[in-house]
Amino acid sequence: MADSVYERIGVPDVINATGTKTRIGGSRIRPAAAEAMCEAADGFARISDLQARASELIQEVTGAQAGYVCSGASACLTLAAAATIAGNDLAAMAQLPDTEGLADEIVVPRTHRTGYDHAYRIAGATIVDVGTNDAHLGTGAENTELWEIDAAITEDTAAVAYMQKSYSRPPLEDVVEIAHERDVPVIVDAAAELPPVENLERFVEMGVDLVAFSGGKAIRGPQTTGFLAGREDLIRSVAAQHLDMHAAEDAWVPPSELLDVDALGGVPRQGIGRGMKVGKEELVGLITALELFLEEDQDERLAEWQRRAETIAEGLSDLDGVETSLTEAGKTAVTPEVVVSPETTTETSATTVVRELREETPRIYVGADDLDRNQFTVNPMCLTDEEADYVIERLRDHLG
Numbered sequence: 001m002a003d004s005v006y007e008r009i010g011v012p013d014v015i016n017a018t019g020t021k022t023r024i025g026g027s028r029i030r031p032a033a034a035e036a037m038c039e040a041a042d043g044f045a046r047i048s049d050l051q052a053r054a055s056e057l058i059q060e061v062t063g064a065q066a067g068y069v070c071s072g073a074s075a076c077l078t079l080a081a082a083a084t085i086a087g088n089d090l091a092a093m094a095q096l097p098d099t100e101g102l103a104d105e106i107v108v109p110r111t112h113r114t115g116y117d118h119a120y121r122i123a124g125a126t127i128v129d130v131g132t133n134d135a136h137l138g139t140g141a142e143n144t145e146l147w148e149i150d151a152a153i154t155e156d157t158a159a160v161a162y163m164q165k166s167y168s169r170p171p172l173e174d175v176v177e178i179a180h181e182r183d184v185p186v187i188v189d190a191a192a193e194l195p196p197v198e199n200l201e202r203f204v205e206m207g208v209d210l211v212a213f214s215g216g217k218a219i220r221g222p223q224t225t226g227f228l229a230g231r232e233d234l235i236r237s238v239a240a241q242h243l244d245m246h247a248a249e250d251a252w253v254p255p256s257e258l259l260d261v262d263a264l265g266g267v268p269r270q271g272i273g274r275g276m277k278v279g280k281e282e283l284v285g286l287i288t289a290l291e292l293f294l295e296e297d298q299d300e301r302l303a304e305w306q307r308r309a310e311t312i313a314e315g316l317s318d319l320d321g322v323e324t325s326l327t328e329a330g331k332t333a334v335t336p337e338v339v340v341s342p343e344t345t346t347e348t349s350a351t352t353v354v355r356e357l358r359e360e361t362p363r364i365y366v367g368a369d370d371l372d373r374n375q376f377t378v379n380p381m382c383l384t385d386e387e388a389d390y391v392i393e394r395l396r397d398h399l400g
């Protein structure tokens with residue numbers, strides 16, 4: 001493989017056979033988005049104007065009232081929490097993350113809790129964990145019942161948060177209904193739920209108040225982007241707590257779609273989101289990538305992933321004692337994945353193979369979610385065909 005910028009600066013290359021993982025650089029940015037970012041770098045635009053333009057595009061593609069670009073889906077969740085806690089109140093915005101006197105509780109079904117909870121807590125939110133893990137008992141019991149969410153909503157509730165996966169329960173529609181009956185907004189983490197492209201509209205149609213998508217996964221925009229789609233009043237609050245606004249009030253003429261000077265009653269100070277800034281390059285890159293993602297032939301892309309996954313599975317099929325199978329797209333990942341179970345010997349197990357692959361040059365990353373079952377996964381999404389062949393070759397060497 002040709003020498004790369006990473007090699008030139010003395011950093012080992014990674015062959016990404018695990019899908020869109022932030023720790024190894026997410027995805028391959030679309031070439032046209034990267035070019036647009038270079039052009040954007042050599043000029044200036046008002047960030048709020050770029051955000052207003054992005055909002056227009058997000059409205060178009062999601063059907064939401066408004067949209068906003070943050071520095072990743074995780075930052076979107078922080079700003080979503082800040083918006084549901086502070087609303088349109090300048091003093092509350094300035095107070096965060098101190099939430100004394102403010103409704104700051106975010107109700108989260110226990111099985112929706114992830115490391116990304118921290119994103120909500122950064123804004124000052126307190127997580128209220130509801131439900132159990134009873135579905136694992138094999139009795140047919142549910143993890144979280146709707147009445148449990150209902151019972152957890154009080155006058156201190158800012159929002160209900162929901163992590164969207166194909167297996168998430170209770171159904172999102174029902175959670176939205178319960179929350180809205182009590183006048184509480186619902187925030188959805190759908191960071192990795194694209195494709196299918198239809199999901200851009202799906203959660204908005206269900207009445208979700210704010211939904212977060214990552215810009216650096218299947219959209220293949222800049223790694224440091226994500227966006228929110230949702231209610232205009234909440235998006236306005238996000239903008240007011242994110243944009244750089246050290247400005248003289250009399251000369252302040254921000255885009256009215258995002259900031260209503262009169263309604264706010266003053267210029268917001270640098271808000272809770274100021275440290276999560278998004279540059280002109282990222283905004284242009286995300287807008288370009290999102291447009292291209294929409295134009296892409298989804299079936300063709302899926303067929304490409306399927307073909308590459310099948311090639312990898314076939315490339316390992318004759319190895320003694322090694323079991324391979326293919327998962328279906330949309331089950332554990334948006335793509336089909338090859339599940340590999342090595343023959344366990346004293347020297348070899350899924351864990352040792354995964355670790356050794358990471359230590360060679362170039363590093364190879366395969367999926368390590370199922371090591372406890374002596375399995376690893378190979379994801380075709382971020383591989384070129386040339387890299388897929390190299391992965392087969394290296395896997396055969398380790399497993400043979």
Ligand SMILES: *Cc1c(COP(=O)(O)O)cnc(C)c1O
Pocket residue numbers: 022071072073074075116163189190191192213214215216225226
């Ligand atoms: C990837 C991911 C995030 C974070 O997205 P970033 O754009 O990297 O900030 C949050 N939640 C879930 C469920 C994810 O898969």
